[in-house]
Amino acid sequence: MVPPSPSTSDDKSPRRARARAILEAAEAILVEEGYEALSARAVAERAGVNKALVFYYWGSTAELFERVLERYYARHKDALREAFGQDGSLEERLHRGLDGYLDFMEANQAYARLVQQQVSTGGPHLALVQRHLGELLGATSELLAALTPQGGPLSAKHFHLSLSAAVINYFTYAPVLGEEHWGRDPMSAEALAERRAHLHWMVDAWLRALDATLPQGTRPAPTGGQR
Numbered sequence: 001m002v003p004p005s006p007s008t009s010d011d012k013s014p015r016r017a018r019a020r021a022i023l024e025a026a027e028a029i030l031v032e033e034g035y036e037a038l039s040a041r042a043v044a045e046r047a048g049v050n051k052a053l054v055f056y057y058w059g060s061t062a063e064l065f066e067r068v069l070e071r072y073y074a075r076h077k078d079a080l081r082e083a084f085g086q087d088g089s090l091e092e093r094l095h096r097g098l099d100g101y102l103d104f105m106e107a108n109q110a111y112a113r114l115v116q117q118q119v120s121t122g123g124p125h126l127a128l129v130q131r132h133l134g135e136l137l138g139a140t141s142e143l144l145a146a147l148t149p150q151g152g153p154l155s156a157k158h159f160h161l162s163l164s165a166a167v168i169n170y171f172t173y174a175p176v177l178g179e180e181h182w183g184r185d186p187m188s189a190e191a192l193a194e195r196r197a198h199l200h201w202m203v204d205a206w207l208r209a210l211d212a213t214l215p216q217g218t219r220p221a222p223t224g225g226q227r
Contacts, residue, residue, distance in 0.1 A: 031110040
């Protein structure tokens, strides 16, 4: 039994508050301990409710995990939409989109591992991951359609996948590398700023390479100030 959307008018009702507490408890467990730690008992203890209420409100821990992922992807898309949706040249929008992506991943670091776990193991929620990744690919490809060829190695889908990998893999592998191999805490503010600067350089390198490769006149005209 899934509770109605939190956006409805009785948002502060006791029933809705319990449902949200359970959902947020599940999210906290996933972020702090990982997928294997998610159980009805653990969620109930974290939320301060009876175990039976977990099933009453959400049906199963599988439904809870899917709802947590849905919320994650909704926030992810909102962050990218806000960054890309502003006026400016394509370069400005790409760099703002990159900053929005990095801001989101820095605030939601554990989700990279949760999603990649589903992908690498063919987990039970793989179809949900596939659907949302397809939507993100479509949105990015639409933005880059005026800049890149429709097919081939310079097409938008390759830029999307390469940039996503460059962003997400840092949050997957950096904690494993640690200071011993990285030279500093990879999740420190200084290290994250350094990684961000590298990725902005990489985007600029891609754009320069496209300028040199594609025929003149194929780049879209800017809609605002130059970056």
